Amino acid sequence: MGNIFARREELLKEAEEVYREIFRESILCLEESYHTEGYKKSVTEAFAKAARMWKENYENEAASLGICSLYTSILRRTYAYRIVLLGEEFWLARDAVELMWVPEGLPEFFERDISSLLKILKGTFPRLCRDEETAVRFMCGEYCHGAVYKLCTDFLEDILKEEEFLQLSKTEDFFVFFGDYRGEGEILYRVNER
Numbered sequence: 001m002g003n004i005f006a007r008r009e010e011l012l013k014e015a016e017e018v019y020r021e022i023f024r025e026s027i028l029c030l031e032e033s034y035h036t037e038g039y040k041k042s043v044t045e046a047f048a049k050a051a052r053m054w055k056e057n058y059e060n061e062a063a064s065l066g067i068c069s070l071y072t073s074i075l076r077r078t079y080a081y082r083i084v085l086l087g088e089e090f091w092l093a094r095d096a097v098e099l100m101w102v103p104e105g106l107p108e109f110f111e112r113d114i115s116s117l118l119k120i121l122k123g124t125f126p127r128l129c130r131d132e133e134t135a136v137r138f139m140c141g142e143y144c145h146g147a148v149y150k151l152c153t154d155f156l157e158d159i160l161k162e163e164e165f166l167q168l169s170k171t172e173d174f175f176v177f178f179g180d181y182r183g184e185g186e187i188l189y190r191v192n193e194r
Contacts, residue, residue, distance in 0.1 A: 008135060011125050015136045019117050023143045030109050034151055039104060043155050044162050046101045047083060051164035053097045054085045060095060063088045063171045067101075067152050068181035074141040075134065079107045081148060082181050088171060103148055110144050149178050156188055 033039055047065070054062050066084040073080040080100045087095035114137055121136065122128055152159075156176065159165065173192055179185020 007125070008132065011121065011128075011132055012135060012139050014124060015117060015121055015139055018120050019113070019140050019143065022113050022116055023140075026109060026113055027147060030105060030147060031150075033105055034154065040155060040158060042104050043151065044158050046099075047159045048162045048164040050083045050085050050097050050099055051162070051168045053099065054168060055164070057097065058087070058095045059169075060087060061169045061171045061174075062086070063174060064090065065174075065176045066185065067148070067176075067178045068185070069141075069145050069148070069179070070181050071138065071141070074137055074144070077107065077111065078102065079110055079144065084181075103151060106144065106148065109147075110140075114140060152178055153188060160189070 050065070051062075062085045064084075064086045066082075066086065068082040068084060070080060070082055080102045083099050083101050085097040117136065117140065118128065118133060125132070160176075170191065173190065175187050175191065176189040177185040177187050
């Protein structure tokens with residue numbers, strides 16, 4: 001059993017070293033597409049849809065907007081994030097809008113990188129089992145989340161300036177966060193701090 005854990009530890013260490021290089025090269029291509037007007041529109045439209053859904057379903061004020069990662073989406077290879085608008089009771093609130101969002105180009109980008117990485121790793125670690133491949137995929141998922149975090153921080157101002165968001169009834173201390181669905185997160189924006 002000790003050999004299995006030692007192999008897994010070695011595998012993940014090498015995977016991180018190799019993936020750092022792969023990611024560094026491929027993120028430049030993804031960032032290039034981020035800066036097109038069409039891409040910006042597709043991102044802001046996803047968030048505007050959440051604001052429209054809130055206005056259609058609830059009369060009270062929205063207290064927060066979340067961009068949440070889902071670890072199951074890495075396992076299922078959908079790379080979907082959950083956009084959530086929540087009432088004042090946060091996760092306990094009955095008034096919530098949740099919709100799935102897949103950043104354009106992200107699944108293809110990540111799958112291409114993972115395929116390249118696994119091909120390299122199979123040279124050093126023959127007979128990778130499915131659990132080992134999944135462990136590598138989850139480890140690399142942090143880089144994927146980092147790319148989406150950067151995308152969201154870059155477009156946050158545009159998202160909040162969308163007409164639907166400007167018209168959305170918000171609490172005095174409305175905030176935007178990025179993190180794990182129903183887990184830890186980081187506040188990206190708070191109304192009273194700007």
